[in-house]
Amino acid sequence: KAGVTQTPRYLIKTRGQQVTLSCSPISGHRSVSWYQQTPGQGLQFLFEYFSETQRNKGNFPGRFSGRQFSNSRSEMNVSTLELGDSALYLCASSRTGEYTGELFFGEGSRLTVL
């Protein structure tokens, strides 16, 4: 069974640009969450999608957005990039149905903003 797949693994952007990251969850998982990991702030929750609907959102500015498609794949977008957006962005998926508490993580997308 394939794990959570994130693309691209590495990318470099310049300030003011925008970026789109993709996440394919484990087959059968309908919930996808996104986390930002930085040395200074640690791991912070961005948002969570379930059946194409955003169920929960962290404390990030509106430049951070996401969506989920009918096949459960998810994308997150960051517009007007700032230097502080440099981070490892982690995607995690979980099973359908009732909340179980267990998330399965991808290897992440490493974004560098110059």
Add this chain to the structure above:
Amino acid sequence: AQTVTQSQPEMSVQEAETVTLSCTYDTSESNYYLFWYKQPPSRQMILVIRQEAYKQQNATENRFSVNFQKAAKSFSLKISDSQLGDTAMYFCAFMGFSGSARQLTFGSGTQLTVLP
């Protein structure tokens, strides 16, 4: 809001020895999950062990066990017979059942190094 505190940024242990990683948390919820996740240098976060707050019995997974003290809001991880492959960053995490359900709140992590 929930907070999770890991007061040990770095720890080391000799191979085959036992090590305990500390974690404390703060919440007003009565029911929740607590987790220990491991992030090896390859970066993929892996679930090590999970504890449901309503269960008094401490969770155990092979060489990994927890000491869950609900009243003290303490959740430590014990690794027995440490192996070189246990070298990783370990994160303690909290997930509640209320409005923040399905959102993990992480501690700052403990970098564990197993020495040969």
